[in-house]
Structure formats: structure tokens, C-alpha cells
Amino acid sequence: MKKIIAFTFFIFASAASFAALPPLTPEAQAAADLAKAKAAYGDKVGAFQLCQAQNRVADRFKVAGTSAPAACVAPPPFVAPVAAVPPPAAK
Numbered sequence: 155m156k157k158i159i160a161f162t163f164f165i166f167a168s169a170a171s172f173a174a175l176p177p178l179t180p181e182a183q184a185a186a187d188l189a190k191a192k193a194a195y196g197d198k199v200g201a202f203q204l205c206q207a208q209n210r211v212a213d214r215f216k217v218a219g220t221s222a223p224a225a226c227v228a229p230p231p232f233v234a235p236v237a238a239v240p241p242p243a244a245k
Contacts, residue, residue, distance in 0.1 A: 191235050198229040 178186065205226035212223040 187235050192232070195229065195232045202226055202229055 205224075209223040209226060216222075
């Protein structure tokens with residue numbers, strides 16, 4: 155009996171988690187887009203720093219006669235995304 159009650163509870167809880175949320179306001183959408191762009195830029199900076207660290211280690215253990223490690227490409231400066239503003243409604 156306890157298993158049936160637990161199963162029923164989890165079915166209702168999972169159904170509530172699939173409920174439709176209202177659409178985001180334009181301000182909230184712009185904030186979400188900015189956060190996504192900042193996270194993507196942070197990933198690019200992290201990859202650049204990792205490349206530099208790997209090159210330093212490769213240079214330290216490099217055997218004579220081997221080629222140099224690949225050059226790292228620095229990410230461009232962060233540019234905030236431009237949100238498309240809908241035109242005002244005509245009266």
C-alpha cells in the first residue's frame with residue numbers, strides 16, 4: 155500500500171513539474187540573454203586560459219627537436235547582445 159501511495163505522489167509531483175510557465179517579460183528575456191552571453195564568454199576565456207596553461211606545461215616537458223605547441227587564440231572583448239525592441243503599437 156505504501157508503494158502505491160508513494161507512486162501516486164511522485165506521479166502528481168512530476169505532472170506539476172511539467173506545468174506550463176507563463177512567457178517571460180521582455181525585460182526578463184533580455185536579462186536571460188545577457189546572462190547566457192556572459193556565461194558563453196566566460197567559457198571562451200576559460201578555454202583560452204586552459205590553452206595557455208597546457209602550453210606552459212608542454213614547454214616545460216618539451217623534448218629537443220619537437221615542434222612548439224599550438225598558439226592560443228585570445229577571445230575578443232565581451233560585447234553585450236543587442237535586444238530587438240518591438241516598435242510601439244500605432245493608435
